[in-house]
Amino acid sequence: MKFGGVLLIVEDIAIATKYYQEVLEQQVTMDLGEHVSFENGLALQTNYGSIVGKELTTTPGANTFQLYFEVEGIQTWAERLAENSEVTFLHSIKEYPWGQRSFRIYDPSQNIIEIAESMAEVIGNLIEKGLSTEAIAKQTMCPVDYIETLRD
Structure with a gap:
C-alpha cells in the first residue's frame, strides 16, 4: 500500500482554495469544483457526505x-x-x-x-556555528550519517 496524500473536508472550497494558493503558495494541479488537488499531495473536498453516502459533521478547531x-x-x-x-x-x-x-x-x-x-536548514546553521557532528546529533536527534551528508 502506498500513501497518496491528505484530503481536507471543507465547507467553502473557494475560500479554502484561495487560502492555500495565495497565503501558503500551493499550486493547484486539478480543480473539479468540489475537489481541488495541489502538487504536494494535499487535496480539498466539499460536499463530502454525498461521496460517502452519509451525512457527516465536521468540527472546526477540533485540533x-x-x-x-x-x-x-x-x-x-x-x-x-x-x-x-x-x-x-x-x-x-x-x-x-x-x-x-x-x-x-x-x-x-x-x-x-x-x-x-527544515532539519537540513537547522543542521546547516549548527554546522556554520562550528558545532561538531556529534554535538549536532545529540541536539537534533538526527543520525550522524545524515549530518555528515549535509557537511559535504
Whole structure:
C-alpha cells in the first residue's frame, strides 16, 4: 500500500482554495469544483457526505491533527503572514530544544498548520556555528550519517 496524500473536508472550497494558493503558495494541479488537488499531495473536498453516502459533521478547531510545511526564511514567512488579515496565529515562532524553529496558524476551517524550517536548514546553521557532528546529533536527534551528508 502506498500513501497518496491528505484530503481536507471543507465547507467553502473557494475560500479554502484561495487560502492555500495565495497565503501558503500551493499550486493547484486539478480543480473539479468540489475537489481541488495541489502538487504536494494535499487535496480539498466539499460536499463530502454525498461521496460517502452519509451525512457527516465536521468540527472546526477540533485540533486533532496538523499539516506540516517547511519553508526557507521562516522569519520572513512569519512576518508576511502576520500582515495578512486572513491568517490567525496559534503561536508565533518558537525554537525547540533540537534547534528547529516553527510557528502554527489556522486555515479557514480551523485546521492547524505548522510552518517550520527544515532539519537540513537547522543542521546547516549548527554546522556554520562550528558545532561538531556529534554535538549536532545529540541536539537534533538526527543520525550522524545524515549530518555528515549535509557537511559535504
